[in-house]
Amino acid sequence: AIRMTQSPSSFSASTGDRVTITCRASQGISSYLAWYQQKPGKAPNLLIYAASTLQSGVPSRFSGSGSGADFTLTISCLQSEDFATYYCQQYYSYPYSFGQGTKLEIK
Amino acid sequence: EVQLVQSGAEVKKPGESLKISCKGSGYSFTSYWIGWVRQMPGKGLEWMGIIYPGDSDTRYSPSFQGQVTISADKSISTAYLQWSSLKASDTAMYYCARSHYGSGSYFTYWGQGTLVTVSS
Numbered sequence: 718a719i720r721m722t723q724s725p726s727s728f729s730a731s732t733g734d735r736v737t738i739t740c741r742a743s744q745g746i747s748s749y750l751a752w753y754q755q756k757p758g759k760a761p762n763l764l765i766y767a768a769s770t771l772q773s774g775v776p777s778r779f780s781g782s783g784s785g786a787d788f789t790l791t792i793s794c795l796q797s798e799d800f801a802t803y804y805c806q807q808y809y810s811y812p813y814s815f816g817q818g819t820k821l822e823i824k
Numbered sequence: 825e826v827q828l829v830q831s832g833a834e835v836k837k838p839g840e841s842l843k844i845s846c847k848g849s850g851y852s853f854t855s856y857w858i859g860w861v862r863q864m865p866g867k868g869l870e871w872m873g874i875i876y877p878g879d880s881d882t883r884y885s886p887s888f889q890g891q892v893t894i895s896a897d898k899s900i901s902t903a904y905l906q907w908s909s910l911k912a913s914d915t916a917m918y919y920c921a922r923s924h925y926g927s928g929s930y931f932t933y934w935g936q937g938t939l940v941t942v943s944s
Contacts, residue, residue, distance in 0.1 A: 751930035
């Protein structure tokens with residue numbers, strides 16, 4: 718099974734900051750990677766798929782990059798509504814799997 | 825409008841059985857994979873398994889294989905997750921989610937979640 722590791726597990730940032738979250742796969746997964754945002758008490762919401770394609774309706778301050786085993790999610794200018802937990806997910810091979818999550822908190 | 829509506833919260837005792845549901849609407853139910861995701865209290869997302877309602881092709885994570893059963897009834901556009909003997913460690917929020925067209929892949933639509941509490 719492919720293991721997904723995110724870093725950091727949590728960190729604090731301020732509104733307006735540029736932040737980057739990293740996701741590493743235990744083996745190459747081409748570009749079969751998605752990113753989700755989850756707010757407390759809510760279901761996850763798809764942000765990005767195919768490593769870098771923005772889901773319809775997602776603000777352009779979110780972007781994704783990477784291929785193979787190393788990926789990043791970048792938020793260019795943090796807004797108050799972006800403080801949440803972010804998960805990556807590989808869909809290269811079964812069983813699909815999520816990273817452990819990165820909790821983004823207000824500094 | 826695509827919707828996935830899950831059954832309500834459940835409180836069960838260890839050893840009891842349970843079947844929770846996820847009803848899809850607003851799309852062709854048989855044409856998209858539906859998956860189940862566990863989230864234990866204060867923890868991350870865990871991919872449990874996925875089913876293609878068109879032919880009931882089902883894939884499980886090894887972590888959940890044999891522990892749960894995923895099924896679907898295409899006549900009523902509903903997917904299910906069931907346990908034959910619950911444990912306290914099954915206490916979690918369970919989400920169903922619909923995949924992108926044509927593959928298991930990533931989840932574009934999610935249900936609201938079903939909270940399962942197992943306690944003696």
